[in-house]
Amino acid sequence: MTERMLMLLLAQVVKLATPLLIAALGETMAESTGVVILALDGIIMLSAMVAFAVNFSTASLLLGIVAGALIGLGLAAVFALIAVNQERDQYATGLIIGTLAIGIANYLGNPFIGKTAGTMPDLPILNGVPVFGGFLNQSLFTYFSYLAVALIAYYLYRTRPGITTRAVGANVEAAIRRGLPTKRIQVLAVLAAGLMAGLAGAAFTLDTKPGWTQNQTLGWGWLALTIVIFGQRNPLWVTVGAYLFTFLSAATIVQIFFPVLPAQLTGVAPYVMMLVVLVIASFWQRSRQRRLA
Amino acid sequence: MSLRQLFAPAQDMTGKGRLRGGDLAVRVAAALAAFLLPTLLIALAGKDPLAVYQEFVTGLTVSRLGDATMYAAILIICTASAMITFNASLWNIGIEGQLAFATIGATGAMILMRDAPSAILIPAMLVAAMVAGALWASFVALLRLIDVNEIFSGFALNQIAGALVKFMLVGVWWEISQKRMSGIPFPDNASLPTVGGINLWMIALSLIVLVGTVWVIVRTPIGLQVRAVGLSRVSASFYGISANWVFVATLLAGGALAGIAGMLTSSTYFHRFAPDVTSGFGFTAILIYLIARMNLLGVIVLSTLFGLINAGTIGLQTRLGIDPSLAGLVQISIILALYLLQGKDKR
Numbered sequence: 002m003t004e005r006m007l008m009l010l011l012a013q014v015v016k017l018a019t020p021l022l023i024a025a026l027g028e029t030m031a032e033s034t035g036v037v038i039l040a041l042d043g044i045i046m047l048s049a050m051v052a053f054a055v056n057f058s059t060a061s062l063l064l065g066i067v068a069g070a071l072i073g074l075g076l077a078a079v080f081a082l083i084a085v086n087q088e089r090d091q092y093a094t095g096l097i098i099g100t101l102a103i104g105i106a107n108y109l110g111n112p113f114i115g116k117t118a119g120t121m122p123d124l125p126i127l128n129g130v131p132v133f134g135g136f137l138n139q140s141l142f143t144y145f146s147y148l149a150v151a152l153i154a155y156y157l158y159r160t161r162p163g164i165t166t167r168a169v170g171a172n173v174e175a176a177i178r179r180g181l182p183t184k185r186i187q188v189l190a191v192l193a194a195g196l197m198a199g200l201a202g203a204a205f206t207l208d209t210k211p212g213w214t215q216n217q218t219l220g221w222g223w224l225a226l227t228i229v230i231f232g233q234r235n236p237l238w239v240t241v242g243a244y245l246f247t248f249l250s251a252a253t254i255v256q257i258f259f260p261v262l263p264a265q266l267t268g269v270a271p272y273v274m275m276l277v278v279l280v281i282a283s284f285w286q287r288s289r290q291r292r293l294a
Numbered sequence: 295m296s297l298r299q300l301f302a303p304a305q306d307m308t309g310k311g312r313l314r315g316g317d318l319a320v321r322v323a324a325a326l327a328a329f330l331l332p333t334l335l336i337a338l339a340g341k342d343p344l345a346v347y348q349e350f351v352t353g354l355t356v357s358r359l360g361d362a363t364m365y366a367a368i369l370i371i372c373t374a375s376a377m378i379t380f381n382a383s384l385w386n387i388g389i390e391g392q393l394a395f396a397t398i399g400a401t402g403a404m405i406l407m408r409d410a411p412s413a414i415l416i417p418a419m420l421v422a423a424m425v426a427g428a429l430w431a432s433f434v435a436l437l438r439l440i441d442v443n444e445i446f447s448g449f450a451l452n453q454i455a456g457a458l459v460k461f462m463l464v465g466v467w468w469e470i471s472q473k474r475m476s477g478i479p480f481p482d483n484a485s486l487p488t489v490g491g492i493n494l495w496m497i498a499l500s501l502i503v504l505v506g507t508v509w510v511i512v513r514t515p516i517g518l519q520v521r522a523v524g525l526s527r528v529s530a531s532f533y534g535i536s537a538n539w540v541f542v543a544t545l546l547a548g549g550a551l552a553g554i555a556g557m558l559t560s561s562t563y564f565h566r567f568a569p570d571v572t573s574g575f576g577f578t579a580i581l582i583y584l585i586a587r588m589n590l591l592g593v594i595v596l597s598t599l600f601g602l603i604n605a606g607t608i609g610l611q612t613r614l615g616i617d618p619s620l621a622g623l624v625q626i627s628i629i630l631a632l633y634l635l636q637g638k639d640k641r
Contacts (some may be wrong), residue, residue: 039445092385093584099629100581106625109339111617223449263465269457272450279442287441
């Protein structure tokens with residue numbers, strides 16, 4: 002593999018990992034408060050569809066991004082209202098809201114299938130940086146994801162509200178006894194996760210995989226949830242997980258390890274990787290529990 | 295045990311989602327209210343909602359009703375599969391994949407014994423599909439034994455099973471399918487026969503599976519062990535019930551039931567083996583379970599309603615240019631409305 006090919010591959014990996022990373026970072030916030038949003042896949046998909054539809058209709062990338070973010074925020078608000086305020090089952094609520102969002106996306110997205118519209122330009126900010134400039138140089142979404150890693154990591158581990166947020170997830174009962182407004186903290190975290198999922202959706206259809214087809218982003222929400230499990234709610238590990246995961250399931254890499262794999266099965270690589278990641282995460286978790294015990 | 299006891303509202307240990315006579319009317323009202331969201335979306339897509347609903351009702355011919363009952367029967371069997379694992383507190387999202395993988399088993403049996411009479415071919419396909427479904431579920435079970443959450447492993451395995459179906463069609467069985475992407479057709483002797491357009495065999499089979507499943511879970515010692523683990527793994531262990539054993543057993547049983555659904559889907563509902571044969575049955579069944587829980591009547595009513603919705607939507611595409619995904623949208627709107635009506639879940 003030549004150096005140029007490697008650069009292209011890494012650039013592709015960073016581009017593919019961007020929406021995954023944005024969504025996973027948002028979900029990290031929610032899971033830090035003990036809320037798992039199984040609706041993530043649906044939230045990403047509806048945001049992705051709406052972002053593309055608005056971008057196509059208005060020829061404005063900015064409006065597309067805003068629309069995607071608002072859809073993410075809105076769906077997360079519905080989820081939070083039912084799962085947190087009404088204290089309904091998180092998993093059931095997540096599955097139902099997620100399925101609803103996917104249904105709406107596929108139904109209303111029909112007229113936009115196969116259409117093309119403007120995509121996010123790559124910003125040459127890091128051109129001067131040797132080696133890394135070759136693949137880190139990406140669209141605004143990627144720069145946003147770099148920023149989000151830093152901000153969320155700083156927020157969760159170095160600020161008072163962030164530590165409070167994690168305290169809720171560590172032990173809700175204790176947080177309630179301590180007098181913390183646990184529900185409000187959880188709702189805010191879920192809203193943040195929804196906003197990020199909305200941006201992830203927009204990143205998909207405006208940048209990573211431009212355009213819309215049925216089930217365009219199907220599965221990426223589940224991959225994001227898996228990466229949060231792998232990263233054990235730590236934004237830095239989540240970031241490592243997102244890039245490593247995308248790298249290992251990239252078609253080029255899969256072909257290197259399994260040169261004779263039929264074409265129908267290369268697309269399934271992310272889900273095989275998903276199982277591998279889950280197994281690794283579970284072993285880590287178990288060994289940590291043994292150490293604590 | 296008397297028949298009346300059997301059909302009495304199931305003793306749902308968690309007390310969730312029991313349909314009582316009094317709030318049945320409220321639920322019907324909610325189901326109607328659930329049509330508000332699809333109506334809005336139809337209008338948003340630039341179609342006349344009234345025309346769509348009119349076409350929907352007139353489109354329900356006898357052959358469509360036959361489709362609806364088959365669809366309902368498959369859903370009922372998938373919901374029974376969900377019942378088994380959910381009672382052990384396992385969120386078996388993998389039913390869809392188990393169903394898909396089971397269609398490979400059923401198709402394999404069909405290819406090997408294509409010319410056998412129905413009395414031999416159908417049981418053979420059934421066994422092959424059940425084994426395949428249980429095999430696919432066993433992966434979730436094995437991963438569960440090392441504490442991998444069954445929701446995520448189930449979802450991944452669904453995607454992998456879907457790809458395997460494609461691979462079998464385009465790769466292994468490409469010659470047998472005579473290189474048609476539409477799939478491998480099933481011969482007539484492979485499908486359960488219909489009586490006057492209605493597949494009574496499938497209806498009977500689905501009801502037997504459903505009642506049998508509820509009976510085993512609610513009224514037998516085995517079911518008690520399953521529910522005990524579902525309520526509290528730790529407490530169950532004090533009574534000498536191994537949670538791991540229950541997890542493996544329920545997942546295998548659930549997979550086998552999904553296998554039955556897979557066999558019916560490919561042989562009798564679609565009459566072919568193709569990538570799209572799963573059609574979301576496994577996923578919809580989970581949503582039905584989340585609403586109806588262990589209530590026999592609830593499962594049957596919802597499945598039938600969903601079958602009708604699906605059958606009514608088929609004609610809409612050709613006549614009004616409505617995308618068939620509308621069916622799923624109406625279904626999930628009903629689920630959401632019913633879900634919101636239910637009180638807080640007891641934890």
